[in-house]
Amino acid sequence: MSLGKEKLIPIIALVLLLIGTSSSAYVYSIQSNADSIKVNDQQYTIDQIFFIAEKREFETLDFSGVALDDLIIKAGVGCLKCHKYTIIGSDGYAKTVTWENMQNGLLTKEGLSVFTDLPKAFRVKNVVEIEVI
Amino acid sequence: MDKKRLFIGILVFGSLWGLTECIIGPSISDAGLPSGAIMTGFFAISLMMMSRMLFKQRGMQLGMGLVAGTLRMFNPFGGCVICSAIAIAAEGIIFELIWYKMSLDFIDLKTNTLKLSMGVISGYSCFVGAFIITQILTPLASSAGFYISNLLVFIPQILSRGLLAAIIGGITVPSILVFKNLDINNVKDHIFYPTAVAISMICWFAILINTFMIIGA
Numbered sequence: 001m002s003l004g005k006e007k008l009i010p011i012i013a014l015v016l017l018l019i020g021t022s023s024s025a026y027v028y029s030i031q032s033n034a035d036s037i038k039v040n041d042q043q044y045t046i047d048q049i050f051f052i053a054e055k056r057e058f059e060t061l062d063f064s065g066v067a068l069d070d071l072i073i074k075a076g077v078g079c080l081k082c083h084k085y086t087i088i089g090s091d092g093y094a095k096t097v098t099w100e101n102m103q104n105g106l107l108t109k110e111g112l113s114v115f116t117d118l119p120k121a122f123r124v125k126n127v128v129e130i131e132v133i
Numbered sequence: 134m135d136k137k138r139l140f141i142g143i144l145v146f147g148s149l150w151g152l153t154e155c156i157i158g159p160s161i162s163d164a165g166l167p168s169g170a171i172m173t174g175f176f177a178i179s180l181m182m183m184s185r186m187l188f189k190q191r192g193m194q195l196g197m198g199l200v201a202g203t204l205r206m207f208n209p210f211g212g213c214v215i216c217s218a219i220a221i222a223a224e225g226i227i228f229e230l231i232w233y234k235m236s237l238d239f240i241d242l243k244t245n246t247l248k249l250s251m252g253v254i255s256g257y258s259c260f261v262g263a264f265i266i267t268q269i270l271t272p273l274a275s276s277a278g279f280y281i282s283n284l285l286v287f288i289p290q291i292l293s294r295g296l297l298a299a300i301i302g303g304i305t306v307p308s309i310l311v312f313k314n315l316d317i318n319n320v321k322d323h324i325f326y327p328t329a330v331a332i333s334m335i336c337w338f339a340i341l342i343n344t345f346m347i348i349g350a
Contacts, residue, residue: 006247013250013303016257020296027293086283092290095272096280120213121271 031090037111038129040075046109056106063114068105072132083132087113090126096133097122138325142317143193145329146184147200148336150177154201154221155208155340167297173224173263174256174301181228182309187317189237191229198225208340215274216267223263231255239313248307256302261295 036043044052052074053066072080081099088094097105097115101122105115113124153176162168181194202222206214231254235241242248268287272279317325 005241006244009254010246010250013253013299016253016299017296019292020257020299023289023292024296026289030289084280086280088286092286094283094286095277096283097277101277118275118277119215119271121216121267122275122277 027091030092037107037127038131039071040077040130040132042075046111049107050109058106058114058116061114061116063106063108063112065106065108065112065114068107068113068130069099069102071107072102072130075130077132086129086131086133087122087124087127088129088131089124090128093124095122095124138317138322139188139190139193141326141329141333142184142188142190143196144200145333146180146193147197148204148333150180150197150201150221151204152336152339153180154205154217156343158217167294169220169264170260170294170297171301173260174298175305177221177224177259178228178252178255178302178305179309181225182306185232185237186239186309186313187315189316191233191237194228194232195225198222198228201225204337204340207337208344213267213271216271219267219270220263223266224259227259227262228255231258239310242310245307248310249303252303252306253299254302255306257295257299259302260298261291264291264294 036045037049038044039049049071050066053071055064056067056070057064068085069080072085077083084096084098085102086094086096095113097118101115101118104117105113107113107127111125111127113122113127115122154172157176158168158172161171181197184193184197198221202218202225205218205221208214231251235251242251265284265288268284268291269279272283
């Protein structure tokens with residue numbers, strides 16, 4: 001084995017550990033709370049959202065909440081099919097979906113987005129924003 | 134090495150990996166622990182290291198990833214199934230790439246620092262690489278499509294979560310390498326084949342039974 005490899009492997013490992021540590025510090029510093037949710041640039045509390053939007057239930061998945069499509073309509077978005085919708089979690093996890101997906105989605109009281117027509121990877125926890133793009 | 138023995142080795146280690154992903158992974162997740170980092174850093178790295186150590190063959194871990202990923206698809210419970218299956222297969226590929234230039238008898242890894250470093254590199258790269266690949270491929274397989282902005286904004290979170298996998302990997306690899314003198318070629322055929330096939334079958338049956346039990350519950 002060359003001397004280069006003996007030095008290179010620990011250096012790479014150290015760099016990866018530094019990347020992981022600094023990313024953890026960065027993620028911790030930008031963490032936001034989910035007391036309110038921004039929908040189409042307007043702030044709502046979770047209680048307000050549950051007051052204005054229609055209820056929806058996915059019995060087979062055992063989830064209930066408000067209909068995401070109705071929430072968007074109540075937030076005053078026009079030309080619903082012209083837009084995409086990015087659901088953003090407090091940890092920065094974001095998923096962009098179509099209007100058709102929103103029609104099959106709900107937001108639970110705990111701030112979890114659930115879609116019946118998309119994989120579980122599209123479930124965003126602690127939703128802090130629904131961006132209309 | 135005899136191709137038949139290698140194929141059975143891939144099957145048995147891939148099945149064990151699949152079993153841990155289907156049964157232990159969701160349990161760890163249900164307990165509120167970081168299942169992804171634990172599954173990659175401990176279970177995936179352990180099984181891939183063991184298979185490389187015993188069989189001393191390149192390409193084996195890629196095959197194991199495919200077997201385990203396929204098994205994960207048979208158990209459609211606990212987290213995102215398609216993401217897990219893609220991640221498992223990706224981990225096999227990434228592990229192969231990382232260890233490609235290393236000697237198969239691990240003679241390169243003379244010091245504990247090198248063993249620990251390879252563990253950190255394997256744990257971190259497998260976890261982060263597989264996470265990124267699933268974030269690209271899963272949306273592509275859905276009706277919503279893939280958006281690069283969704284991935285970029287989440288990159289710090291992925292890099293952060295990889296830290297635990299790196300630390301666990303750093304402990305796992307040196308621990309497995311304690312047994313590096315074991316050689317599967319010393320095991321006689323009449324013991325190897327029935328044992329390997331039986332272990333694989335037990336894994337597959339356990340996963341199928343688990344699936345039916347969850348459906349029936």
